[in-house]
Amino acid sequence: MKKSVWSLLLLSSLILQAKNIKEIKFEGLIHLSSTIAEEIVGLHPGSELDIKKIDIAIKKFYEQGYFKDIWVTEEDGILTFHFVEKPMISKIDVTGYLESKKEELPQILGIKKGDIYDEEKIEEAKLKIIQKAREEGYYDTVVEVETKTLPNGSIEVDFLVNKGENIIIRKLEICGLRAFDKDEIEDIVANRERDFFGWMLGFDDGKLKMDQIEYDSARIKDLYMREGYLDAKVSNPFLRVDFNTYNAKLLYHVKEGEPYTVEDIKIFLTQPVIEPKKLLEEMKLKKGKIFNIERLRRDMQKIKEHIADLGYAYVRVIPDFKKNSKNHTTIVEYTVIPGKKVYIHDVIISGNQRTLDRVIRREIYLAPGDLYSLTDLKDSKNALKRTGFFQDVTIEERRVSENEIDLLVKVKEMPTGNIMVGGGYGSYEGVILNASISDRNIFGSGINTSLSVDYSSKSLRFNFGIYNPRIFDSDYSLSLNFYNTTYQSYDYTQKRKGASVGLGKQLSRYLRGSVTYKYEENELSDVTFDSIYFPEGKYIKSAIVPAFYWDNTDDFYVPRHGIASxxxxxxxxxGGDDKYLKSYAKFAYYYGLEDIIDYDLVLRYKARVGYISDLGYLPVNEKFYIGGIRSVRGYSSGSISPVDTEGRLIGGKQTFSNSIEASIPLINSARMRLTFFYDYGMIGEESFNEISRSGAGAAIEWLSPMGPIQLIFSTPLNDKPGDRTSSLEFSMGTKF
Structure with missing residues (x-):
């Protein structure tokens, strides 16, 4: 600024002569164009030289944040602004703490490569590192900065960080605690007393989480409120730290009071938009029961959903308690303020680089002019996620007027296409080559296509399929499939070729029906034994398959709520030779516990049941076989089956299998999860339970850039001699 001041003093003498500006020049500009600089200056050739305007212009240039120094000269009416720009940051490194989190550094530091070097921002970045360390329980963090100027004028910045020490909570005391055990309190707070084996996984390490300590009092109060203690009071935490040892004592004072019973529940609406009686019927909080704040919150949400589904997007639900301290009862009152009915002004879609707008729009149950509905809004989001095209979907509401809103639909696309070329070696088939190409959303049209070829010395398999879930964006769907297989087994050679065509219709929001026709030619040759299960010759299958599908899950690959069946x-x-009737049903239930336990644990239950009636001719390859990824893990695919007198698998006519799974995050940034499972299945000729097997294990589920991948580690639990077991399995492209 000193140069600028001297320049201004020089110009002040020139102003007295009332000079006019002939030309304005800018020297040293890199980040600003001359056009923008002229707008900032506010002076033009021909105008009078004005010291005040030049002073204002210099200040405006400094406000841009690009310049280290600015000065102005004038010679023969030519006004020149000279700039020295701040250097750019060419590289940012962190040594020590956060060294392993390079991808997160721009978010943590607030600066990145390519930014202008600014000492104030560097100081702010140091404070952010210290704050980040404190949030993770580290104190006395020291951050130093080293800079290196490169020949091109840019600067390398290195943050040298000593993360400091963890403060360990050695003692947690809660004075006045009677209604709960200390363990129950520690289950819900973030800051807990260190266990004796705190260094082991699964035990509390006692590390202080300073960013959470202010919320722990509220968590304790909330626990009391869930058990009806409306008068409970919890003090702010008192933390005493010995900075010589970094050990701490954490203390709370609690006044519990007595639990309250619900005497009555009342609902008052400022507008008669719905009968209060209808709302009261669905309340989880019941008259005569102990008060529970969690149920009250759910009831408030239920009331809001009911009113919002009538078009009142900005409904407010205000709870109130009328406590009777003598007999410890309370009357719960809800005041409902619906506001005005709201209509959809416009639906604005963004984030789709590949998927066509119409493909997204057809899954949204609200259109311009429609009355607002909260249920329709939620269902629209779930429907978009069920397509499997998007990694994330958000729908925001933007108020346009008192009775109109815009819906801002923002999607983040995920890879839907796979190209795979691979190979392997089998003891029987020798070298195996395979290639496949598939896309669930080809050209962003919403159409699913797949083509695969497998080749070995014993087999050749070809399959092509195409499925359009919305023909011309209607409620009708169309599927086509063609396949051709030649397989040389130990005891026979099978040639199989066929095609299918299916027509479906969306019957309701979650229910879809379809009818498929299949035509298939089979030929068995080179049969080396006589068996009623493997007759040599040709036979034709001509079949029709009606089906119904229900799906109200909230995601395609990793559902957390809903049913798919x-x-x-x-x-x-x-016509044809095959004569049988095959019934098959699948059911899957998903339940996420994150809203309840604040952890992304997803429970899954899956079941499959099948039954076949032989009406004259039932080929062995049309019967049921279980084992493998989709039924009972721990056994080779299709290896659990009744056998003939020679020990050959002949399939079953009746089967049931089910699975219980628990899925937790493994690496969130990589979208990887860990799932534990238990499988149990039965199969038989005359009854379901002729053969039963079970297995258990764990699976790594990864939504990779190439598509969903599962790596399954399993063990059979009740295998018998002769069973074909499998401890490691792999799958790609299927939902979890």
Whole structure:
């Protein structure tokens, strides 16, 4: 600034002569264009030289944040602004703490490569590192900065960080605690007393989490409120730290009071938009029961959803308690203020680089002019996630007027196409080559296509399929599938080729129906034994398959809520040789516990049941076989089956299998999860339980850039001699 001051003193003498500006020049500009600089200056050739305007211009240039120094000269009416720009940051490194989190550094530091070097921002970045360390329980963190100027004028910045020490909570005391055990309190707070084996996984390490300590009092109060203690008071935490040893004592004072019973529940609406009686019927908080704040919150949300579904987007629900301290009862009152009905002004879609707008729009249940509905809004988000096209979907509401809003639909696309080329070696088939290409959303059209070829010395398999879930964006779907297989087994050679065509319709928001026709030619040759299960010759299958599908889950690959089920009946006997009736049903239930326990634990239950009636001719390859990824893990795929007198697998006519799974995050940034499972299945010819097997294990589920991948580690629990077991399995492209 000193140069600028001297320049201004020089110009002040010139102003007295009332000079006019002939030309304005800028020297040293890099980040600003001359056009923008002229707008900032506010002077033009021909105008009078004005010291005040030049002073204002210099200040405005400094406000841009690009310049280290600025001065002005004038010669023969030519006014020149000279700039020295701040250097750019060419590289940022962190040594020590945070060294392993290089991808997160721009968010943590607030600066990144390519930014202008600014000492104030560097100081702010140091404070952010210290704050980050404190949030993770580290204190006395020291941050030093080393800079290196490169020949091109840019600067390398290195933050040298000593993260300091963890403060360990050695003692947690809660004075006045009677209604709960100390362990129950520690289950819900973030800051806990260190266990004796605190260094072991699964035990509390006692590390202080300073960013959470202010919320722990509220968590304790909330626990009391869930058990009806409306008068409970919890003090702010008192933390005493010995900075010589970094050990701490944490203390709370609690006044519990007595639990309250709900005497009555009342709902008052400022507008008669719905009968209060209808709302009261669905309340979880019941008259005569102990008060529970969690149930009250759910009831408030339920009331809000009911009113919002009538078009009142800005409904407010205000709870109130009328406590009777003598008999410890309370009357719960909800005041409901609906506001005005709201209509959809516009639906604005963004974030889709590949998927066509119309493909997204057809999954949204609200359109311009429609009355607002909260349920429709939630269902729209879930429907978009069920497509499997998007990694994330958000729908924001932007108020346009008192009775209109815009819906801002923001999607983040995920890879939907896979190209795979691979190979392997089997003891029987020798070298195996395979290639496949598939896309669930080809050209962003929403159409699913797949093509695969497998080749070995014993087999050749070809399959092509295409599925359009919305023909011309209607409620009708169309599927086509073609396949051709040649397989040389130990005891026979099978040639199989066929095609299918299916027509479906969306019957309701979650229910879809379809009818598929299948035509298939089979030929068995080179059969080396006589068996009723493997007759040599040609046979034709002509079958029709009606089916129904229900799906109200909230995501395609990793559902956390909802049910996905299907039931189909295949009738073979419309001409051809096959004569049978095959019924099959699948059911999957997903329940996420994050809203309850504040942890992304997802429970899953999956079941499958099948039954076949032999109406004249039932080929062995049309019967049921279980084992493997989709039924009972721990056993080779399709290896659990009744056998003939020679020990050959002949399949079953009745089968049931089910799985219980618990899925938790493994590496959130990589979208990787860890799932524990238990499988149990049965199969038989005359009854379901002729053969039963179970297995258990764990699976790594990864939504990779190439598509969903599962790596399954399993063990059989009740295998028998002769069973074909499998401890490691792999799958790609299927939902979890």
């Amino acid at each position: 299907s039931v189909s009946v295949e009738y073979a006997g419309i």
